[in-house]
Amino acid sequence: MKVVLQRCKEANVKVGGKEVGSIGAGLVLLVGITHNDTEEACSWLADKIVNLRIFEDGQGKMNRSLLEEKGEILSVSQFTLYGDCNKGRRPNFMNAAKPDHAELLYQRFNEILREKNITVQTGIFGAMMDVSLINDGPVTLILEK
Structure with a gap:
């Protein structure tokens, strides 16, 4: 499981021009899932993310931490995090999990974050999305389990 985390002042996600998720200050998470990911990886990453000391x-x-700041999360599924660009000119996405497995773990990951009393907004799994944010810092980190 791989997460690109960006600290933001505000962020939103739209599908077909309609806003489906919006947050104030907090984190935007681009979440990628691979074949062998488990709920344990979801729990580990969720705990790591909410407790990272990345706010001033x-x-x-x-x-x-996000918990101390009472920040929010905008979580967006992102299978392209597992794109392999080493050969040819077109990314290979064979390392991305199949949609049924990925969606279950993505939903569980967001549930675990909510269980930590974090407000979590999301995009729509598998949809073409327009994600907007005002980066804070900017602070961008890549976490992998």
Whole structure:
């Protein structure tokens, strides 16, 4: 499982021109799932994400977590995180999980985040989405389990 995390001041996702998710300050998560991912990976990543000290304290140091900031999450499924571009000119997505497996784990990942008292908005799994955000920092990290 792979997550690209971006700290944001605000963010939203639209499908077909209609907004389906929107948050204020917090994190945008682009979530990719591969074949052998499990619920354990979802739990580990969710715990890591909400407790990462990547928000500034009063001295301007990254010393506060999403939980401490009471921030929100915009979670967007992103199978292209498992695109392999080593050969040829077209990405190979064979490492991305099949949609039925990926969707179940993606939904479970978001449930685990919500169980931690985090507001989680999402896009629509498998849809073409327009994601907008105002980056804060910018702070962008890649997490993998």
